[in-house]
Amino acid sequence: MDIKTNIPLSTLTTMRLGGPARFFAEASTVEQLVNLYRNAKKLQQPVTIIGGGSNIIAHDEGFNGLIIRNGIKGFEVVADDGDTTTFKIGGGENWDNVVQRTVKQGLSGIETLSAIPGTTGAAPVQNIGAYGQEIADTFISLEAYDSENDTLVELDWQDCSFSYRHSIFRGSSQGRYAITSITLKLYKKNLKPPFYSGLQRYLDENNISEYTPQAIRTAIIAIRGDKLPDPQFVANSGSFFKNAIVETWQYTKLQEQYDDIPGFKMDDNHYKIPTGWLIEEAGLKGDVINGIKIHTGNALVLINESASSYADLANARDSIISAVRDKFQVVIEQEPLEI
Ligand code: EPU
Numbered sequence: 564m565d566i567k568t569n570i571p572l573s574t575l576t577t578m579r580l581g582g583p584a585r586f587f588a589e590a591s592t593v594e595q596l597v598n599l600y601r602n603a604k605k606l607q608q609p610v611t612i613i614g615g616g617s618n619i620i621a622h623d624e625g626f627n628g629l630i631i632r633n634g635i636k637g638f639e640v641v642a643d644d645g646d647t648t649t650f651k652i653g654g655g656e657n658w659d660n661v662v663q664r665t666v667k668q669g670l671s672g673i674e675t676l677s678a679i680p681g682t683t684g685a686a687p688v689q690n691i692g693a694y695g696q697e698i699a700d701t702f703i704s705l706e707a708y709d710s711e712n713d714t715l716v717e718l719d720w721q722d723c724s725f726s727y728r729h730s731i732f733r734g735s736s737q738g739r740y741a742i743t744s745i746t747l748k749l750y751k752k753n754l755k756p757p758f759y760s761g762l763q764r765y766l767d768e769n770n771i772s773e774y775t776p777q778a779i780r781t782a783i784i785a786i787r788g789d790k791l792p793d794p795q796f797v798a799n800s801g802s803f804f805k806n807a808i809v810e811t812w813q814y815t816k817l818q819e820q821y822d823d824i825p826g827f828k829m830d831d832n833h834y835k836i837p838t839g840w841l842i843e844e845a846g847l848k849g850d851v852i853n854g855i856k857i858h859t860g861n862a863l864v865l866i867n868e869s870a871s872s873y874a875d876l877a878n879a880r881d882s883i884i885s886a887v888r889d890k891f892q893v894v895i896e897q898e899p900l901e902i
Contacts, residue, residue, distance in 0.1 A: 564588055564595055566629075572621035572902070575613060575630065577680065577794035578867050580876060581621025581902075584630040591634045591655070593708070593715070593743050600710050600741070603629045610710065611902050612741040614655070614682030617794050617801060618689055618899045623873045626902055633684045635743050638664065642748075649703065649748045654684025654741075658691075666776040670749035672701040674776040675762070677783040680794050680801065684742040688732040689898070690725045694759045694783060699725035701747045707740035716740070727835070728805050733900055754779055761786055790860040798867035799858070800899045803880070804838045806863075807893045817891060838887075838895050839863035845886045855879035 566588045572581030586608065590596035596612075603610045609628035613619060637653030638661065648670055652661055662677050675694035679686075686698045687705060704719045718740075723730045732740060753774045758766065765782045766772070792799050809817075814826050814834035821844070826834040842848065842862035849859045854870035865883075870876050880897060887895050 564590075564599070570630070572625055572630070575632070576616035576619050576621050576800070577798060578620055578800045578876070578899075579798040580623075580867060580870065580873050582623050582625030584626045584628075586629040587632070588629065589632040589634045591636070593635060596631065596633070596635065596741055596743065597708055597715075599629065599631050600708060601713070604710075604713075611738070612684075613902075614685035615657070615680055617680040618685060620800065620876065620897075620899050620901045621873070622901065630902075631741070633682055633741070633743075635684070637744060641746065646752070647748050647750055649746060651744050651746045652683050654682060654743050654745065656683045657681075658683050658686055662780065665749055666780045669751065669776060671752055671754050671776045671779075672696070672749040673698070673747065674754070674779045675759075675783050677780045678787045683745055687723060687725070687730055687742065687745060688900075689728050690730050692728065693787075694762050697725070697727075698747075699723075699730075701749055703746040703748050705742050705745040707742045709740055711739050715743070727808065727829075728898060737900075791864060792858060792860070792866055799864055802838075802861075802863045802898050803865040804842075804863055804883075804895045805898045806838050807836045807841065807895050808833050809836060809893055810834075813893070817893075836893065837863070841887045841891055841893060841895065842883060845883075845890045847883060847886060852879035852882055857883070 566586055568586055569583045570587040571583050573579045588599055590599055600610055612631045612633055614633050634655040635653040636655055639651045640648055641651045642649040658681050659678055661683055662673050666674050675696045676691055679691050690697050690699050702720055704717055706717050709716045765786055771778050811832055817824050825840055826836050829835050839862040847857045848862040850857050853875035854868050855876055856866040856868045858864035858866050884895055
């Protein structure tokens with residue numbers, strides 16, 4: 564297998580920052596992946612697995628170990644009945660190709676997750692979500708290499724402890740598993756309203772009243788294209804911050820001061836506030852700090868216009884967090900993981 568040395572992480576991550584990875588290899592099979600982990604362990608090299616690099620921020624000092632890119636392909640129907648089709652999909656498959664292929668078959672469940680960059684194996688890590696769907700909704704199980712016990716394991720929905728933009732893979736078990744495949748169950752029916760307001764607006768404006776997976780996918784691609792920069796052409800990692808989850812009393816207090824503050828009830832005690840609104844209201848939208856631009860299409864997104872180091876990004880991030888905290892007493896959190 565081809566193991567490269569000194570590969571800049573700036574070429575492996577869409578924020579395009581970061582120093583060299585000491586070793587880099589792409590695994591196209593589970594066997595290759597396991598061998599890479601085992602050899603690295605023998606040589607006492609730490610290992611990190613990446614997908615498309617679109618939700619990872621790399622440090623200037625690089626990574627003193629082995630970076631494995633997941634290139635494990637596969638797209639297989641494992642069950643089919645009158646109402647549903649279940650797929651097992653390789654962790655290295657491009658996520659949006661998977662959405663496209665299932666939508667072409669008229670299947671619903673992940674169509675609003677169209678045009679999200681990255682790989683299928685990375686999707687459960689941050690429980691990708693958009694426009695009312697998240698991967699946890701259709702997720703059945705996944706297969707992974709457990710680097711702690713040197714075994715292949717199957718984890719089901721419960722094992723993964725999904726929540727908003729979170730799972731065990733970025734929490735208690737961070738760094739432990741390399742996801743080799745995921746199994747999703749999709750539905751042979753159209754989505755039903757109510758839809759997210761932005762999606763409904765697009766459907767109304769375009770006189771779409773038949774909500775086929777393809778019609779919804781086309782709408783989402785258009786909406787995202789207007790608001791979110793394509794990481795292929797513009798250095799960014801999607802939402803740089805999570806939306807803020809606050810307690811109900813705090814949301815009520817903020818409403819007294821800001822009567823137009825948006826918020827979505829999560830449960831009896833919590834509201835989710837769009838962080839894009841908080842950053843915009845703090846007056847930062849469109850600003851450039853250390854070469855990092857707060858995107859005008861959605862202030863939740865940071866674009867690397869001309870930053871040359873992780874420190875540039877970290878300083879920009881910290882001043883945004885401080886500005887939001889000072890104005891609203893809400894502490895917002897970074898969304899992408901760091902290596
Ligand atoms: N808003 C503003 N100003 C902004 C941005 C947003 O006022 O600059 C307010 C508006 O009230 C708007 C609301 O925030 O109605 C929600 O905005 P939007 O629909 O654009 O979604 P979001 O909450 O900013 C989340 C996800 C996105 C996902 C969209 C659509 C997170 C961290 N982000 O963004 O995911 O596409 O919802 O459902 O939850 C990603 O993870 O990379 C990502 C792009």
